[in-house]
Amino acid sequence: MQGLVSDRPSALAEEATLAALLRCCVREVAGPRGLVWPAPPYLLLRVAGTLLRARTHGGAALRFDGAPERLEGGAWQPLAVDELVRLVEADLRGHNGEFAGQVAASRDAVAAILRARAEAVPPADPWLASEQALVFGHPFHPSPKSRGGDDWLRYAPEAHAEFPVRLLGVREDVLAEEGDLSALDGMGAAPSGYRVLPAHPWQVELLRPALGAELIDLGPGPVVLPTSSVRTVYAPEAEVCLKFSLDVRITNCLRKNAWYELAGAVELTSRLTPIFQETVVKYPATRWLPEPGHRSAALGTRLHEGLGVIVRESPWAVCSPGVTPVLAAALVLEAPPGDPLAWWSAYVSAVAPPVLELYFTHGVVLEPHLQNVLVGLDGSGMPAQAVFRDLEGAKLVAGRHDLDGLHPEVAGALTYDAERGWARVVYCLLVNHLTEIAATVAGQDDDLLRELWRLAHDLLARQAGELGRPLPLSDLLAGAPLPAKANLGVRWARAADRAAGYVPIANPLA
Ligand SMILES: Nc1ncnc2c1ncn2[C@@H]1O[C@H](COP(=O)(O)OP(=O)(O)OP(=O)(O)O)[C@@H](O)[C@H]1O
Ligand SMILES: [Mg+2]
Structure with missing residues (x-):
């Protein structure tokens, strides 16, 4: 009994690591080769010749129900992280001697975090508690919690350091x-x-x-x-x-x-x-x-x-009195209270319009992924404000700003061409962010999920009209595939994060 109790963190860490790696496989390994098939209630995929299956909900967020399995000798067997790593290694050409170690280190880190949290007291400040709530980390990353050095737990937010x-x-x-x-x-x-x-x-x-x-x-x-x-x-x-x-x-x-x-x-x-001063006049919920x-x-x-x-x-x-900032990534962890459609509508209305306004009207690219946005909740838990942060990821669209007088390297690091900037906006806002929030709001209810996206489509379409229907936004609303950042690919290539490419995924606005 004792052993079972103390092994719970290891089991949860294995489960979460497997889920994150499997999501990457669907998106980046099997997906682009046409080797993913919906077979309700399962999703089937083939990696290195082996058939895998998992029950899923949550649309593109790929939330798994129950243990993923692999077909072996005609029977479905539970899939383990180490096996999936071997399949990925066999499937991807080339060699990466670090990959397996990074995945295992991330799994061990999750287990260590879970053990440390059991003994630690979360901060009383609800915003800080939300910053420290990301136990499993990025859901589409092969090693979301791998962290260098031996000392990391002493400084880990998840351990309430x-x-x-x-x-x-x-x-x-x-x-x-x-x-x-x-x-x-x-x-x-x-x-x-x-x-x-x-x-x-x-x-x-x-x-x-x-x-x-x-x-x-x-x-x-x-x-x-x-x-x-x-x-x-x-x-x-x-x-x-x-x-x-x-x-x-x-x-x-x-x-x-x-x-x-x-x-x-x-x-x-x-x-x-x-x-931002101008943007706040138009969209009063905007903060940065x-x-x-x-x-x-x-x-x-x-x-x-x-x-x-x-x-x-x-x-x-920056938030108004009575408004509590909460990290968007923490809002993914639990379905909000009350009417899901009203909550989602308030959420999308706070977060999306300023991002699009800044891009189209001002030539500014934000990086509104789940970790760079805080949502201000009012006293009843309804989204009332959106706070954008992290200027390292904020860029100016080339040609739309006068950068004369800046050091060329400073100017270079803070500009993006329009196309690259748009891909970044769409990835962060839709793929990384709203897809996850929608999946949490809808839970297992796929009809509700469709309704949420219909609602988002209508909200964005209204804004597109106000912006004069810019082409990239019209394409998006018409259902153009979304760019999903290839986190597994960039780790496999051992390349810099900024070199990460995108893989196309289905657009839930379609
Ligand atoms: N859905 C997510 N999208 C992006 N990053 C996430 C997500 N969930 C967790 N994270 C984690 O959040 C961090 C994001 O890193 P990012 O580069 O945006 O921040 P930073 O620049 O280091 O710091 P800050 O956000 O404070 O400016 C990474 O450690 C990443 O693993
Ligand atoms: Mg950040």
């Missing part, structure tokens, strides 16, 4: 900063001739050998709580978020604030301020989190980027 930032003092002659940094100056006192630079304690350990005499260690500073991205933390006393660099691979990339991204955040903040300043030390690229911190406003500061 809480720790003091490390305060460094930067000698003023090597200070690198831009924008409003009053929030950082208030975090501690530095000796004369130095300025306070808060740093992630994990990163300080990783960089310790490279820290020289221009930096002094001022010891622990204010307590902070990690948000869902791990490297961005909330400092409750100062009421700001701090986006740190972490030289650790978290899902797809080393989480480093490149020097041109530090500069880009502040540049985008000043450019987006008037644009400005990133008004960054600070680091001009001590070569490694330290400049490794210690670079971006100040970001708190969602509490």
